[in-house]
Amino acid sequence: MSLLPVISLGLLASQASACPGLAKRQSVNQTIVREERDWAYEASYDWGRLRPEYELCQTGTQQSPIPLRLDQGLSRNHIPHFDYPTDVTGDFYNWGFGPAMALSHPEDDWTTLPSMTFDEGGVNETVYLASWHIHAPADHTVAADRSKAEMHFVHVDADGHERVVLAFRVDPGNAPSTFFSNVPEYTTFNDTTQRSIDGINVNQALNEVQMFNDFWTYRGSLTSPPCREGMRWYLARQILFVSDTQMQDILRVCTYSARAEQEVWGHQINQ
Template identity: 60%
Template sequence: MRSIFRSIDYQEFVANSVMQASFNWGKLSPDYRLCQTGTQQSPIALSLGNGLSLNHVPKFNYNGSVAGNFANWGYGPAFTVAHNGDWTSHPSFTYDNETLYLKGWHIHAPADHSVGGDRSKAEMHFVHVDAEGHEGAVLAFRLDPGNFNNTFFDQLPPMIGFDEMQTQEPVDLDLSLALESVLHFNEFWTYQGSLTSPPCHEGIRWFVARQIMFTGVEQMQAILGASTYSARAEQEVWQHRINE
């Protein structure tokens, strides 16, 4: 996972295009130390051998259209929910009696997480924060091309490319259409992990849908055309507590 709403330092990091050197992030800055030394770093490889989670089942409060800005985060398409200073007014989900609020989403290509050794063409991350705005959980949607257009991506304007990175296009999205595409996470893996880009903060609860979110061929071509490589190298499983 990454946040598209970070500091100038992070924007400089993006501009330097060091995503592909993720094995060495911890040496780039003292602030990125966890990238090298953390015990719950993301992403990790998943498989049906891990089983599927029966715990931490998410319950969603995603109703109606949500206003925000569509942009390119420097590696691909992204959306920021319009913020009025009150995170609790955002779409939310609850697990284990904890409620977290959507900050926005962004796409990595290829996918961060592999499942059974297969890495999807892209992965969309719905980043959620607590009431104070601290990142706490990510819903991960693996994206692959299918035979029909996806109604969620049908809502988007034309993809914003790298030459238009300063562009932010206001748009209203029905985010529940994404949840419908993966059956509202009725089957999922979950684990305690981290951001998948510097500063690699840990304590992030990941939910990775088992169902693939299929797009149309042209939709996937548009996503990939607006994206560049942004998958972090998979991390060794250590203290991640998969499905626990």
């Protein structure tokens, strides 16, 4: 999970459309000013040397992503409970590496967004779905297998700080994905425009991985500089399958965005 899709929320906040219905091609709303990066995914092994504030990328004890295995079992802790509406509004754009969407909300009020509750240290904690974006190939591997893409649902706390990521592995299957069938036409990987959309049903993505009823979870970090820790990661056991055409459409507008997997250390997998 990169920091960029979340910090873009203020820039990308849109006026909600009054038009009902599922998302379709929308008119261009505005142009995004992209931040210049001094790091690259292809050289993620050396991020800690680029700037002092990136040091955690090198020294952190709970860095993401990590390799996961079937023989680790699945989690029975931190069970997520979702309160997602049937449609959301927001801005669809390309975050420089692939498709992304920032959800609309009143300024500085994150609590109006779709919510998820889980237990942490015996206390229920609620977080809010602020954005989603796609990495290609997948950040995580399971049993040494890497999916063609990985979608991240990024949740923030009430103050807007990134706290939880739901990770969906995405691979080609035998039928189209309902969720991706209702996502707008993809922008090209170098397109800097955004489109205001409404009517996206984020529950469809949850349904296609059986509502995260089976998952791995661990304590991790952002997957791009400054690699801040304190994140809780959920990776669905079920793969979100898409049609061949949908997979090709996703990959066509993506550029390489997988951080090198990190050594397991203080991640407390499934604990």
